[in-house]
Amino acid sequence: MVTRHEHLWSTDSDHPTSEGVVSYQRCGCGERRVTLTPSVRLVQARPAPSGGRSAG
Numbered sequence: 001m002v003t004r005h006e007h008l009w010s011t012d013s014d015h016p017t018s019e020g021v022v023s024y025q026r027c028g029c030g031e032r033r034v035t036l037t038p039s040v041r042l043v044q045a046r047p048a049p050s051g052g053r054s055a056g
Contacts, residue, residue: 007031
């Protein structure tokens with residue numbers, strides 16, 4: 001019978017890539033996983049164009 005548990009992941013290593021950070025993790029039970037944390041790209045807001053005419 002297999003018992004289930006909540007994995008307690010610890011990171012063996014992590015590496016930045018063009019897509020984000022790849023992490024190699026393991027649990028004390030022997031399970032392993034690889035995760036990707038995507039890069040956050042900040043988009044700078046641009047001001048509304050000025051110089052337009054207003055109705056009046």
